[in-house]
Amino acid sequence: MQDHIKTVARALSHVARLALWLASAGLILMTVFISAQVFMRYVMNDSIVWSEPAAVILMGWFIFLGAAVGIREGYHLSFDVLLYFISDTAKHWLYSVSDLIVGGFGFGMFYYGAELMFSSWDVVLPSLGISGAFDFLPLVAGGVLIVLFSAERLARRAAGMPTARFGETDLVED
Structure with a gap:
């Protein structure tokens, strides 16, 4: 089972890297569009x-792609004071509950x-x-x-494998 999870994790690692590159390119492109708009308007x-609506669409892309990668890497916001006082087993349960809630939120997104897009x-x-529809495609x-x-x-957690570089400090990345 771990071999299958590692294969999927490697593929998703490439997806995450691509998403991060696209988000970075979108941020740079948005900055170029807005800078060109400021130059054209004031000089x-x-x-x-088209610069403002294009910049807003690009902003949606880099926000939602970056947020998704942040979820994968364990950099999403959390309130972890309780985690200092509970056992490792309880921590893993809370991490799993958190991932279920975040996954449910992602499904809602x-x-x-998709309803808004269509x-x-x-x-x-x-x-x-x-x-x-392009306004809502980044959300989907x-x-x-x-x-x-x-x-x-x-x-990964169910198979006893590490899940993040940040957050679950008792686990070591492969």
Whole structure:
């Protein structure tokens, strides 16, 4: 079983790395768009009509992809004062409950984001000329990744394998 989990974990590691690269590229591209908009508005006394909506869509991508990778790596927000006072077994149960809740939240992001995406499919964003569904696609993609990464963490923990570089300090990364 551990061999299968390791294979899936390696594949998801590549997915996480790709998501992080895409999020980084989106952040850089958004910065370029906004900088160009500021230059055009205040220096050239003109405006780029598509820069703000494109920047907002890119911001959705780097926020949701980055958040999903943060879930996988164990960098999401947590309140861990209780963890200093309980046994290792209880810690693992609480980590699992946390991963289940986060996975459920990711499923909600996917499900309701998909509903929003499909309901805005026929709407055209005037400044970009693309479907309004693109506004909600990052929410759907981030939700799918959060569900996958939460399930991976649960499977790794169930098999006695390490799950994160941060948080579960008694476990060592492969």
